[in-house]
Amino acid sequence: MKEKQLGLTPAMGWNSWNTFTWDINEQLIHDVADKFISEGYKDAGYEYIVIDDCWSLKERSKEGKLVADPEKFPSGMKALADYIHDKGLKFGMYSCAGTHTCAGYPGSFEHEFQDAELFAEWGIDYLKYDYCFKPRYISGELLYKRMSLALKNSGRDILFSACNWGADNVYQWIRESGAHMYRSTGDIQDNWDSIKNLSVSQLDKECYTGAYCHNDMDMLVVGMYGGSNNDFIGSKIGGCSDNEYKTHFSLWSIMGSPLMIGCDIRKANQITKDILLNQDIIAINQDIEGRGAYRIKPEPQWFNADDAFMLVKTLTNGDLAIGFFNLSDSQRELSLQFWDMGLPYASGISLSMYDCWEHKEIGVFKERYAPVVPAHDCIVVRAKLVK
Ligand code: GAL
8 A cells, every 4th residue: 555645745864975975884874773763853753864876886786686785785775774664764775867876886777667676675765866877868857757657666655856956947847757856956065155056046946846746955964064075065165154054954944845964963963953853943844735935025125135035935724934034144134024925914914923943932013024134044933823
């Protein structure tokens, strides 16, 4: 019997790539699964533990099967899946629509049904599917349809996470392909410019995200502090301030992106945990109707709106999640007029605001609310309509 809820809300979990890239092994994955339980990640909703690129041997077996690297994963993938499942968690893997993965390991091109069967045998619950080495004579759209169909017929519920970096007009065809989430941006880096650029690039893409097929802005860099083993992601120039990580998590949450942790959670400090485990923010991300957020430009209108704006997400119970984001380099007052959210003054209705980072009521406001937001920071409120 298929689980009907697969992919309903954005996936939550952990992925090995941002911090560890090629340096992955069985012990690391065990430790992450253990921390999911002991540190409260599972209770907060994080579910999937995903191994990214570099897990296999460079060649398929004589029968054409993918083979897990026996040095990195001596007990094999089935045993690893069992370990993760025993903790009530789910196990994710990685492959590629092309002939090779981005790091040069075998991809699933022309092996789609065979690989999906193997993943199901191993007990995989999630497949991230990359876009490197895709032969130019075939469309990506067709290749994502192939793997989607293969997974849906593998006999196991496997969440399909497409990763073609927002290329080839993916917005126009990915939902129909059957994918549950899809990368809509290039790769994230552990620095403020990357966080800012990725979010701004997605402001006009929010109309495409929604239940069962979520716009994926890439894995989180919260708590990495430059701790990647990879120069591109940020081992040399990387690292953000805690406020920047808080803003990053708020943007990804309200914009409906999957929340895939990318830091080394074995070493996460208290601030990192306070960010990643913030139930008020997670509730906005996981709201069941899964609506995208719309942008409101602050008044007055001459204000530069690309680096300072409000994002509003309509929630299932009628509340509004409102993020006041100041991505600019100096403090700003962000003035929100309630008429911009469909609330006329004449209605007599006010908004009762709850601060999702301070975890306390702010008060009841009529017509407008205009907080001052420090540079690179944000305020996220949950607003209830009151007479
Ligand atoms: C990229 C992908 C990254 C990571 C990497 C692995 O294409 O966007 O998230 O999976 O490949 O080589």
